[in-house]
Amino acid sequence: MRRAVALLAAVLLLAGIAGCGGSGAEPGAPQGVTLVLDFVPNAVHSGIYAGRREGYYGDEGIDLTIRQPGESTDAPKLLAAGRADFAILDIHDLGIARERGLAVVGTMPIVQRPLAAVIARGEGPVRRPRELEGHTVGVTGLPSDEAVVDSEVAADGGDPAEVDRVTIGFNAVPSMAADRVEAVTGFWNAEGVALRRQGIPVRIFKVNEYGAPPYPELILTASERTIEDDPGLVDSMVAATTRGYEFVTENPAKGLDALLAEVPSLDRAEQAAQLRVLGPDLHPAPFDPAVLREWAAWNLDHGLLQRPLDVDAAFLLNP
Numbered sequence: 001m002r003r004a005v006a007l008l009a010a011v012l013l014l015a016g017i018a019g020c021g022g023s024g025a026e027p028g029a030p031q032g033v034t035l036v037l038d039f040v041p042n043a044v045h046s047g048i049y050a051g052r053r054e055g056y057y058g059d060e061g062i063d064l065t066i067r068q069p070g071e072s073t074d075a076p077k078l079l080a081a082g083r084a085d086f087a088i089l090d091i092h093d094l095g096i097a098r099e100r101g102l103a104v105v106g107t108m109p110i111v112q113r114p115l116a117a118v119i120a121r122g123e124g125p126v127r128r129p130r131e132l133e134g135h136t137v138g139v140t141g142l143p144s145d146e147a148v149v150d151s152e153v154a155a156d157g158g159d160p161a162e163v164d165r166v167t168i169g170f171n172a173v174p175s176m177a178a179d180r181v182e183a184v185t186g187f188w189n190a191e192g193v194a195l196r197r198q199g200i201p202v203r204i205f206k207v208n209e210y211g212a213p214p215y216p217e218l219i220l221t222a223s224e225r226t227i228e229d230d231p232g233l234v235d236s237m238v239a240a241t242t243r244g245y246e247f248v249t250e251n252p253a254k255g256l257d258a259l260l261a262e263v264p265s266l267d268r269a270e271q272a273a274q275l276r277v278l279g280p281d282l283h284p285a286p287f288d289p290a291v292l293r294e295w296a297a298w299n300l301d302h303g304l305l306q307r308p309l310d311v312d313a314a315f316l317l318n319p
Contacts, residue, residue, distance in 0.1 A: 033062045033237065034064075034067060038089055043274035048064075048244055049255075050259070053258040056244055076089065076094070088219070089106075094106055099306060099309070105223070106221050108238045109287060110216070113214050116206075118183055119172070119185075119192055122202050124183075138183070138184040139167060139185050148207050149165065166181060242284040249282060287317055289317050292311045292314075
């Protein structure tokens with residue numbers, strides 16, 4: 001029964017996402033395109049909302065619809081099923097999706113550096129990752145969290161096996177606020193900002209500073225079919241998205257205006273704080289193939305991937 005309900009929910013989700021390319025629009029009319037986000041809208045997506053508000057997608061002949069995913073695993077499935085044209089994926093999810101046989105391809109990086117970090121209490125005993133030995137770290141339960149802890153502790157000369165890990169789900173902020181753990185895994189642009197805004201001093205250890213390469217965290221992704229059948233659309237989507245993030249880099253307040261106009265439930269001060277710390281890493285830039293290969297090897301070493309990833313097939317790289 002549970003399986004049938006899950007299948008029905010998946011069917012309803014797929015049916016509810018409309019507006020994909022090739023919708024039979026009149027010649028010369030904007031092409032309907034659906035983009036699925038990786039998470040609920042927040043500052044990291046401001047370039048997309050700004051690009052739509054400023055007309056950059058329209059300039060490229062795109063009528064963009066932005067959708068939120070039901071779960072983080074929805075977007076790759078929607079792409080592969082042809083129910084969405086593009087999606088924002090965490091780079092690890094992109095690699096896992098390809099390993100599971102979903103033909104999705106990264107077309108441009110959205111965030112140029114990893115967002116993952118270990119966040120320790122500022123007044124606590126953990127002053128660097130190796131000092132997590134013998135202390136309690138709250139993790140979500142996702143394999144990527146284990147990889148972050150292992151990478152940071154080992155790179156700092158410690159023994160990851162000596163870290164006491166407690167599964168807290170996605171409750172990093174309340175767990176730290178209640179002093180239930182001495183450190184947590186989280187995103188430095190989200191949980192790190194939220195804790196500091198609550199007046200909780202923290203030390204943030206970014207994973208690319210301890211063992212991981214400086215991989216791009218979030219990726220604009222399309223299906224192999226879209227790339228093969230409509231490369232012009234892919235080029236147009238990349239061009240408009242690039243302009244959107246360039247606009248936000250130069251006009252952060254207007255970028256926030258665009259985001260909050262569409263998602264008024266967001267707290268402006270919180271999103272402004274996130275955008276300030278994200279700013280240096282939101283600038284558009286091409287993929288660095290060497291970094292992507294280092295990232296794929298790091299994922300393999302930490303068990304996030306079970307076999308080597310063909311980076312040249314997984315990402316659109318400049319010749």
